[in-house]
Each structure stands twice: as structure tokens, then as C-alpha cells.
Amino acid sequence: MDEKTKIPAVCRVLVILLGILVSLFGLTLLVGGVRLLTLGGSAYFALMGAITLLAGVLLVLRRPLGALLFGGAFVATLVWSVVDAGLEFWPLVSRLVMPAVLAMLVALSWPVLRRSRGLPAGRGGYAVAALLLVGLLGTGAAAFQPRPVVAAAGTRPAVTPVAAGSEQRDWAHWGNTTAGTRFAALDQITLDNVDQLQVAWTARTGDVPESNGFGAEDQNTPLQIGDTLFLCTPHNRVIAVDADTGKQRWAFDPKATAPNWQRCRGLGYFDADLAPAPAPVAGVASPTAPALCRKRILMTSIDARLFALDxxxxxxxxxxxxxxxxxxxxxxxxxxxxxFTITAAPLVAGELIVVGGRVADNIEVNEPSGVVRAFNVRTGALAWVWDLSRETPDVPLDPSVEYTRATPNVWTSMAYDAQLGLVYLPTGNTTPDQWAGQRTPQDDKYSSAVVALDVATGKERWVYQTVHHDLWDYDLPAQPTLTDVPDGKGGTLPALLQVTKAGQVFMLNRQTGQPIAAVQDIPAPQGKAQGERYSPTQRLSVGLPQIGAQTLTESDMWGATPIDQMLCRIQFKQFRYDGMFTPPGEDLALQWPGSLGGMNWGSASVDPTTGYLFVNDMRLGLWTKLIPRAQMTSGDGGVEMGAASQTGTPYGSLRDRFLSKLGIPCQKPPFGTMSAINLATRQLVWQVPVGTVQDTGPLGIRMHLPIPVGMPTLGGSLATQSGLLFFAGTQDFYLRAYDSRSGKEVWKARLPVGSQGTPITYVSPTTGRQYVVISAGGARQSPDRGDYVIAYALPSK
Structure with missing residues (x-):
């Protein structure tokens, strides 16, 4: 009996095809591994590639030695993976799953290979294949299990019931209060009944933000005053709806237009009946209070107007x-x-409306001013200005006076402490971002800093800078959070918490500007760009946890398969990377965290009953490169990624996200988390991945799998006194509730599209029902868009 009679032709063909597949896998690893070796990287890929290629050739020749060789290489890979990555689940998945699949197929071919040599088939190959299959199935099941980065431990604080008469009445500011707490003293919806939440009503705004991520976005956080919700849309339509039904009461369309960056994050509110009457002026008759607009809605628009509406x-x-x-x-x-556009909610600080503005990034020097202005909330008259180039505020009554151009701006939301009479400005930096040789001493003093101004005069009280001579677009993106923290002596200190794109959380005394939690000055890497200067040191907030800001190594590189992991390693080794604050240059440089964050405009929330601060982040690195002016052929700037002209400087710039060929971040998961920090102990209480690949995946293809790998987040969270934390700013289409004491997900609801909004909650004065409301217009990287505002409540009694 000849060999062809003993072995079916289909088996011979399958083994040859398997050998070709293994050979191609080995050849890819060998070529890439040699390249990685020349860059000073790991030798594993070249060695594994050579052995796998030889094994594949032997499999094509139907030699049992090929299977033994590949099996030995797989065992070596298992050992190397544990040494290289430890016992972390997702790094091991990247290194082992694809080789395990190939090893299982090779094991199944073992009987055919033996019979090809005239040997008994045996059953050992089937046993090994079965063992590998069980391992793969177990890994697949484990991939769907939530896996905290830091698990909650120890005794958890008890839930404190809301005292009678202290319940929250209105959500009257973007962050609920001017302190930016995003905390609601409400407890009708609890850990015990949150799983009963259901849609109570859905409203449609009619303004669908169709964009690719750099145009229109729905990032709105509604306001709630009494029985009415006030919404704003990407093109600045303002809509009032019934708080119990979502039925529209009125709408106002300012016909606002802008070529890019259309969004309205929030509104302001002023109630003249609750505010003290203006102080009388000698010799001037007191004005008669108007019947209209005793309660007014304030809005800043994308085309730089400030509106007051009844x-x-x-x-x-x-x-x-x-x-x-x-x-x-x-x-x-x-x-x-x-x-010059304005997307942040105006800050209503007593009798004043304080506004900043967003200046286009990276297009040219001498762009519009970053001036901050305060207007009388009743009349719209200019009260004071803070021109960042001047030592003292300047009120330009002469229309011919212009504010100093190209100063650091305040594009995000501000905070206000009425008791101290201070307004807190989180500043950006003078454009362009990546070359700053033209910046003035005043620019360098105020960029990427928290600045406290006297609310009555606009005069500076203190300034605290978080990044010196910022070359990384690490401008402060988030509203400061104002809360009191223990002083360790039985009392409290007035604290300001500022989260940053660099993954830092600074805790400052909001009265003096001095750090409460330790800050360390570290030596900063230096660069060589023409005409640039570099700060010798930078600041790290070491007294509080740093979120996603660890120094990357080659072993931190990741991919869905060993191939794209290897390609990410090659990219990583090609970059100049000296840790955080690696400056841009004419070569490729890695920036980690990237300019998107870290943390972004969604800001933090805090539960004052537990002293927990809640911070969500994204973990996306960037690669950057300065292009000498003579070589700069395209790019205008004004967008987050790609080529930027930086006209007026010696360089244009090029930057993009540090992603694998499959469009996945090159560093290991999670790519976005939610963290709880105990402000008394200043320790991380828990940290969990946020978001799944349900609505995204490699190459942007939806995986339709609720695998909680943790995705980049954009939006804010909501904490309630009942021990819940709500969040929707993920890449999948869900509003989630977490146990704020442990980080455990306790409820989620499917949204029609993703959300970039911050949830709010309130109790209707009409029905007594507590609602949780979220705006859903589309996740940042998703093509699916909508115009939904959805309210959830417990079943009506």
C-alpha cells in the first residue's frame, strides 16, 4: 500500500497549506525581527521567525520534525511572554493567542505527518490540540470578563442618606455648581434599584452633528431649572423642554456659523430674583427691574457672540x-x-458672565487674543478684561484699542468660589504648539497654568503653572474642581483639583495657589530645534496618583497579533523617546501621553460625602515631527492631527496618533479608564477599564463584542450621594452606572448612538421622580450620529 493510499489527498493538501501559513508567519517575524534587532530591540521575533520559517518548510515537506520544532518554539514563546509581560491578561493575549491557534493546527496535523513517514499515527497530537483548544476557549471567555486595573480593597465608606431639606433643587451650571463638582445630593436612584431604570422620554433636537471628528460634535450637558431642561446643539440652537416629558416649550436659533469646531458644551443661567440687587450708584436713579428676563439663559456661540435669552x-x-x-x-x-470660536459654557459668577475663547491651533503666529472678559449679566456691559500680556487688567473703553494678539487662551470651562471671590482660569498656550521660540515672557508665565482672578476687578491673585514652556499642547483642558480636603489636623483646606492632558492631578490651595499634594520638579529632556528654547525642569504631581502617565518601554507595545505588536515595537524603537516631555524635533519623537490626554475637557467629579475624586482618561500616544519651512508643502493646521503650517515660524509640524497598522493604540490596554482617588489618603481606590469594542474594532470595523478592553473616553462623569457614578463618554453606545465605592459596573443602557456628553440628574418638582439625562449625538470616532436627549427614571408609581 503506497503513501497516497494511506493518506487522503485532502489531508496532504491541508498539511501543505498549513506549512505555507506557518512559513509566511515565520518569514514575517524574521524580516521584522531583524529590523527590530538593528534598532536595538528584542531578539525574540527574529529567533522565533527563523525557527518558525524552518518549521513551516518542514511541514510543507510533511516532516514530523516541523511539528516538533514549532511546538518547541511555542513553549519558548510561552516562557518569553511571561518574562516579558508578566501575568497581565491582555499583554499575554497579544503574544500567545495567534501562536496557540497555529500550534493547535500543527498538533492536529501530527498524525498525518507521522503516517507520511510510515509511522503509527498515534493520538498525542489530538490530545495536545484539545488542550490548546480548551486554553483558547478559556481565554475567549476570560476576554469578556471585567478586569480592574486596581481593585477596590479594604472597608468601603457607607452611603450617607441625603438629609431632609438638603436635596439638590436645580442643575444650574455646567458642572452642576460653579465649583465643578458634578455631584448631586439625591438618593432616589440607588445601588439597590438602579437596575430598574428605564427610558422615561426621548427628545430630538433636529441638529445632527455630521462630522469626521473635527467639525460638528454634540458635547452638550443640559441645564435643569425647576420643571424645565435647557439644551444647546452643535450649531447653538437653544431648546427648552419639559423636565417630565421632553416636550419642547420653545427654541431659539441664533443662525450661528463657523467653518469648523461646531459644538456647544453648555449654557449659563442667572436668576435676578435670587441675586442681590445691584449696589446703588450715587446720583444715579436705580433702574426699574424689567418684567422680562428675570430668569435668563446665557450662551456663547461658535461665531463669537454672547446671548441672553428669557x-x-x-x-x-x-x-x-x-x-x-x-x-x-x-x-x-x-x-x-x-x-476664534467659543464652545465652553459661559461662567456665571454672581453678577458677571466670564468668557474666554478657543483660538485655532498651529496655523500661524499672531492669531487672535486669548483675552478673558467679564460682562454684567443684566446689561451685557463690559466689566473687566484680563489681557494676558499685561501686568494689570485693562478696560479698553476706546473702540480703537485692541487686545494683545496671540496670547494664551482659556478655551475650556472656568470655576468660581463665591466665598473667596475668585474665578479660576485653566489656560492654554500661545499657538503654535510645537515650536515656541517666539513666545514672550508673559506667554511663558501664563501658559498651561491655573490663574486665580478677583471676581470684582479681574486682578490676578495667584498663578500656578503645570507645564513650563509647553511644546506638547498640554494646555489645561478641564474645569477645576473645588472641594475641601482634610488637613491632617482635624480640619480642612480649601482645595482646587486640576486634571491635565499629561495625566497629572494637581491639588492646590485655592486661596493661595500653593500645592497641597507634593509636586516634584524633574530634569526635562532637551531638544535641538532651530530657534527654540527648552525649560530645564518640568513639574509632576507626585503627591496624587498619575493616571496613564508611566514611562513606556518596548515591552509595553501591543497588538491584536504578534505581527502588529512587532510592528509597533519597530515604530517605538524608531522614535526618539526620553519619557514624558520628550520635545519635538526634526526627527520622529514619541509624545506620551498625547495632546488629546490623559484627561480632557470632560473634567472630574467629586463625592464630598466620601472624599472620592473621579477621573476618566484616554491613553493615546502621538508621534511628532518638525518640518523645516523649506520642506513644508501642505497643511493648514487647526485640526488635532496631521500636517500643520505653523506659518511665521521656522517649522511646520506633523503629528498623528501612535497606532498599529490595524488602527489600534500601540501600547497595551486599557486605552481608557475610570479612576477613584481618595483625597484624604491621596491614594488610588480603584481603577477600571471603561468601554468595549462593541461598536468599534481593528480598522474601524465593529466587532459587535462586549469585550471590556477599555477605550478612550471623552466626556464627564456624574456622582450621586446614593453611591452611584454615571458615565457615557465611551466609544461604545452605552450609558453606564458604577458603584462609586468599588468601581463595579451595576447597570448600563444601550443608546441609539454614542455620547460625548456628561449625564445630569434632578428630581422633578412636578412629579417627584428622579431622572438621569444624557445627550447622545455620536461618539468621537464613530460615523453614527444622532440628535437624541434621553431621560431615564425608575418605573412610575
């Missing part, structure tokens, strides 16, 4: 500015289309 009707307030509108372009000089 909260009852939506009509512009005739006593404010020019028929309800103040032109924020006044005094700004030339503004090219898209160069």
Missing part, C-alpha cells in the same frame, strides 16, 4: 447688549474664519 420664552433679553446680544469680536482685531 428662560420662559426664549426671546432675546432687550436690556442685554444690543437686543440680547454682545459681539465678542469687538476689540479682537482681525479674525480669519474659524480662528
Amino acid at each position: 428662560a420662559a420664552t426664549g426671546a432675546p433679553c432687550p436690556d442685554f447688549g444690543s437686543n440680547g446680544v454682545v459681539d465678542l469680536k469687538q476689540g479682537m482685531g482681525e479674525i480669519k474664519p474659524g480662528f
Whole structure:
């Protein structure tokens, strides 16, 4: 009986095909591994590639030695993986799953290989294949299990019931309060009944933010005053809806336009009946209080206007500015289309409205001013300005006076402490971001800093800088969080918590600006760009946990398979990387965390009953490169990634996300987390991955699998006194609730599209029901868009 009779042709063909597959895998690893070796990287891939290639050739020749060789290489891979990555689940998945699949197929071919040599088939190959199959199935099941980065331990604080009469009445500011706490003293919805939440109503705004991530986005956090919710849309439509039904009461359309960056993150609110009457002025008759606009909604628009609307009707307030509108372009000089937009909610600080503005990034020098202005909330009259180039505030009454151009701006939301009379500004930096040789001493003093101003005058009280001479777009993106923290002596200190794109959490005394938690000055890497200067040191907040800011190593590189992991390792070794604050240069440099964060504009939330601060982050590195002006052929800037002109400097720039060929971040998961920090002990209580690949995946292809790998987050969280933490700013389409004491997910609801909004909660004064409301217009990287505002509540009694 000849060999062809003993072995079916299909078996011979399958073994040959398997050998070809193994050979190609080995050849890819060998070629890439040699490249990695020349860059000073790991020798594993080249060695594994050579052995696997030889094993594949032997399999094509149907030699049993090929299977033994590959089996030995797999065992060596298992050992290397544990040594290289430890026992972390996702790093081991990247290193072992694909080789295990191939090893299982090779084991199944063992009987055919033996019979090809005239040997008994035996059953050992089937046993090994079965063992590997069990391991793969177990790994697949484990991939769906939540896996905290830091598990909650020890005794958890008890839930404190809301005292009678201290329940929250309204959500009257973007962060609920001017302190930016995003905390609600409500406890109708609890850990015990949150699983009963259901959709109570859905409203549609009619403004669908169709964009690719750099145009229109729905990032709105509604306001709730009494029985009415106030919404704003990406094109600045303001809509009032019934708090119990979502039925529209009125709508106002300012016809706002901008070529890019259309979004409205929130509104302001002022109630003249709750505010003290303005102080009388000698010799001037007190004005008669108008019947209209006793309660008013304030909005800044993408085309740089400030509106005051009657909260009852939506009509512009005739006593404010020019028929309800103040032109924020006044005094700004030339503004090219898209160069000055306002997306953050205005800060209502007593009798004043304080506004900053977003200046286009990286297009050119001499862009519009980053001036901060305060207007009278009743009249719209300019009260004070803070021009960052001047030592003292300047009130330009002469229309010919223009604010200093190209100063650091305040594009995100500000905070206000009424008791101290201070407004807190988180500043950006003078554009462009990656070459700053033209910046003035005043620019360098105020960029990427928290600045405290006297609310009455605009005069500076203190300034604390988080990044010196910022070359990384590490501007402060988030509203400061104001809360009191233990002083270790039985009392408290007035604290300001500032999260940053660099993954830092600074705790400052909000009265003095001095650090409460330790800050360390570290030596900073130096660069060689023409005409640039570099700060010799940078600041790290070492007294509080740093979120996703560890120094990367080659072993931190990741991929869905060993091949794209190897390619990420090659990229990593090609970069110049000296840890955090690696400066841009004419070569490829790695920036980690990237300019998207770390933390971003969603800001933190805090539960004052437990002293827990809640911080969500994204973990996306960037690669950057400065392009000498003579070689710069394209790119305007003003967007987050790609080529940017930086006209007026010696360089243009190029930057993009540090991703694998499959479009997956190159470093190991999680790519986004939620963290709880105990502000008394200043320790991380828990940290969990946030988001799944349900609605995204490699190459942007949806995996439709709820694998909790942890995805980049964008939006804010909501803490309640009942021990819940709500969050929706993930890449999958869910609103989630977590146990705020442990980080355990206790409920989630499927949204029609993703969300970048911050949830709010309130109790209706009409029905007594507590609602949780979220705006859902689409996740940042998702093509699916909508115009939904959805309210959840417990079943009605």
C-alpha cells in the first residue's frame, strides 16, 4: 500500500497549506525581527521567525520534525511572554493567542505527518490540540470578563442618606455648581434599584452633528431649572423642554456659523430674583427691574457672540447688549474664519458672565487674543478684561484699542468660589504648539497654568503653572474642581483639583495657589530645534496618583497579533523617546501621553460625602515631527492631527496618533479608564477599564463584542450621594452606572448612538421622580450620529 493510499489527498493538501501559513508567519517575524534587532530591540521575533520559517518548510515537506520544532518554539514563546509581560491578561493575549491557534493546527496535523513517514499515527497530537483548544476557549471567555486595573480593597465608606431639606433643587451650571463638582445630593436612584431604570422620554433636537471628528460634535450637558431642561446643539440652537416629558416649550436659533469646531458644551443661567440687587450708584436713579428676563439663559456661540435669552420664552433679553446680544469680536482685531470660536459654557459668577475663547491651533503666529472678559449679566456691559500680556487688567473703553494678539487662551470651562471671590482660569498656550521660540515672557508665565482672578476687578491673585514652556499642547483642558480636603489636623483646606492632558492631578490651595499634594520638579529632556528654547525642569504631581502617565518601554507595545505588536515595537524603537516631555524635533519623537490626554475637557467629579475624586482618561500616544519651512508643502493646521503650517515660524509640524497598522493604540490596554482617588489618603481606590469594542474594532470595523478592553473616553462623569457614578463618554453606545465605592459596573443602557456628553440628574418638582439625562449625538470616532436627549427614571408609581 503506497503513501497516497494511506493518506487522503485532502489531508496532504491541508498539511501543505498549513506549512505555507506557518512559513509566511515565520518569514514575517524574521524580516521584522531583524529590523527590530538593528534598532536595538528584542531578539525574540527574529529567533522565533527563523525557527518558525524552518518549521513551516518542514511541514510543507510533511516532516514530523516541523511539528516538533514549532511546538518547541511555542513553549519558548510561552516562557518569553511571561518574562516579558508578566501575568497581565491582555499583554499575554497579544503574544500567545495567534501562536496557540497555529500550534493547535500543527498538533492536529501530527498524525498525518507521522503516517507520511510510515509511522503509527498515534493520538498525542489530538490530545495536545484539545488542550490548546480548551486554553483558547478559556481565554475567549476570560476576554469578556471585567478586569480592574486596581481593585477596590479594604472597608468601603457607607452611603450617607441625603438629609431632609438638603436635596439638590436645580442643575444650574455646567458642572452642576460653579465649583465643578458634578455631584448631586439625591438618593432616589440607588445601588439597590438602579437596575430598574428605564427610558422615561426621548427628545430630538433636529441638529445632527455630521462630522469626521473635527467639525460638528454634540458635547452638550443640559441645564435643569425647576420643571424645565435647557439644551444647546452643535450649531447653538437653544431648546427648552419639559423636565417630565421632553416636550419642547420653545427654541431659539441664533443662525450661528463657523467653518469648523461646531459644538456647544453648555449654557449659563442667572436668576435676578435670587441675586442681590445691584449696589446703588450715587446720583444715579436705580433702574426699574424689567418684567422680562428675570430668569435668563446665557450662551456663547461658535461665531463669537454672547446671548441672553428669557428662560420662559426664549426671546432675546432687550436690556442685554444690543437686543440680547454682545459681539465678542469687538476689540479682537482681525479674525480669519474659524480662528476664534467659543464652545465652553459661559461662567456665571454672581453678577458677571466670564468668557474666554478657543483660538485655532498651529496655523500661524499672531492669531487672535486669548483675552478673558467679564460682562454684567443684566446689561451685557463690559466689566473687566484680563489681557494676558499685561501686568494689570485693562478696560479698553476706546473702540480703537485692541487686545494683545496671540496670547494664551482659556478655551475650556472656568470655576468660581463665591466665598473667596475668585474665578479660576485653566489656560492654554500661545499657538503654535510645537515650536515656541517666539513666545514672550508673559506667554511663558501664563501658559498651561491655573490663574486665580478677583471676581470684582479681574486682578490676578495667584498663578500656578503645570507645564513650563509647553511644546506638547498640554494646555489645561478641564474645569477645576473645588472641594475641601482634610488637613491632617482635624480640619480642612480649601482645595482646587486640576486634571491635565499629561495625566497629572494637581491639588492646590485655592486661596493661595500653593500645592497641597507634593509636586516634584524633574530634569526635562532637551531638544535641538532651530530657534527654540527648552525649560530645564518640568513639574509632576507626585503627591496624587498619575493616571496613564508611566514611562513606556518596548515591552509595553501591543497588538491584536504578534505581527502588529512587532510592528509597533519597530515604530517605538524608531522614535526618539526620553519619557514624558520628550520635545519635538526634526526627527520622529514619541509624545506620551498625547495632546488629546490623559484627561480632557470632560473634567472630574467629586463625592464630598466620601472624599472620592473621579477621573476618566484616554491613553493615546502621538508621534511628532518638525518640518523645516523649506520642506513644508501642505497643511493648514487647526485640526488635532496631521500636517500643520505653523506659518511665521521656522517649522511646520506633523503629528498623528501612535497606532498599529490595524488602527489600534500601540501600547497595551486599557486605552481608557475610570479612576477613584481618595483625597484624604491621596491614594488610588480603584481603577477600571471603561468601554468595549462593541461598536468599534481593528480598522474601524465593529466587532459587535462586549469585550471590556477599555477605550478612550471623552466626556464627564456624574456622582450621586446614593453611591452611584454615571458615565457615557465611551466609544461604545452605552450609558453606564458604577458603584462609586468599588468601581463595579451595576447597570448600563444601550443608546441609539454614542455620547460625548456628561449625564445630569434632578428630581422633578412636578412629579417627584428622579431622572438621569444624557445627550447622545455620536461618539468621537464613530460615523453614527444622532440628535437624541434621553431621560431615564425608575418605573412610575
